[in-house]
Amino acid sequence: MSYPHGAEPNHDSLDPAEERRLWQRVGDGDERAREDLVRHYLPFAEAMAKRYRTAREPHEDLEQVASMGLVKAVDRFDPGRGVPFKGFASPTILGELKRHFRDRVWTVRVPRSVQEGIAEVETATSDLEAELQRSPSIREIAERLGKSETDVLDVLEANLNRRPVSIDRTMRTDEDDSAPASERIGTEDSGFELVEGRLTIEQELPHLDERERRVIELRFAEDMTQSQIAAEIGCSQMQVSRILRGALAKLRERV
Numbered sequence: 692m693s694y695p696h697g698a699e700p701n702h703d704s705l706d707p708a709e710e711r712r713l714w715q716r717v718g719d720g721d722e723r724a725r726e727d728l729v730r731h732y733l734p735f736a737e738a739m740a741k742r743y744r745t746a747r748e749p750h751e752d753l754e755q756v757a758s759m760g761l762v763k764a765v766d767r768f769d770p771g772r773g774v775p776f777k778g779f780a781s782p783t784i785l786g787e788l789k790r791h792f793r794d795r796v797w798t799v800r801v802p803r804s805v806q807e808g809i810a811e812v813e814t815a816t817s818d819l820e821a822e823l824q825r826s827p828s829i830r831e832i833a834e835r836l837g838k839s840e841t842d843v844l845d846v847l848e849a850n851l852n853r854r855p856v857s858i859d860r861t862m863r864t865d866e867d868d869s870a871p872a873s874e875r876i877g878t879e880d881s882g883f884e885l886v887e888g889r890l891t892i893e894q895e896l897p898h899l900d901e902r903e904r905r906v907i908e909l910r911f912a913e914d915m916t917q918s919q920i921a922a923e924i925g926c927s928q929m930q931v932s933r934i935l936r937g938a939l940a941k942l943r944e945r946v
Contacts, residue, residue, distance in 0.1 A: 714770040809849065
């Protein structure tokens with residue numbers, strides 16, 4: 692970040708008394724004092740940016756984002772509250788870095804309204820952290836935004852789930868045990884097809900004669916073999932086979 696009025700000062704030369712005078716001048720609207728304070732704390736912002744360096748994100752971009760957060764912190768800071776500036780500025784700079792990654796690393800497409808809701812909650816959270824010097828509660832965030840606590844919780848839930856989770860990731864189960872996420876993925880249950888078929892057969896059974904119904908029930912409801920059915924109803928296995936084929940042909944015609 693560059694400024695038109697000269698070279699960057701020696702950061703170590705700004706003693707507490709001089710810094711207090713600069714903050715007083717900033718309060719009087721002195722733009723040069725504001726810029727001097729930004730330059731003085733710029734290494735602090737750049738150090739925060741380094742913590743979030745990744746192979747995909749140019750460090751220069753992160754430094755620029757952190758610098759923007761620093762400028763916002765300078766504009767919002769009230770030295771009269773007795774809070775150290777670095778402690779006040781950290782949440783604001785961190786919030787800008789998080790928003791940068793949020794806007795650039797969306798891997799799950801969500802509605803624009805959800806993205807805007809996340810941005811509002813994160814901005815309110817950052818502002819409240821700076822004001823309260825602690826993490827705000829859901830109620831405090833909701834009051835700041837004029838929303839219900841349920842709305843804020845919904846936004847936070849969407850924020851947590853905006854990126855896919857690897858199926859190899861270990862997750863905690865209801866029994867407090869760890870298991871791969873893949874174990875929570877549902878699979879197609881072949882039983883549904885069997886149930887549907889059985890319901891269809893039961894609806895059409897009244898159209899069969901008594902012997903045909905008995906053979907169908909023994910074969911498909913009780914899972915008996917043709918030889919077992921033959922022994923049950925007192926006929927040959929060949930007769931059972933012929934009855935079964937005839938009954939199924941009738942059912943196919945009606946389905």
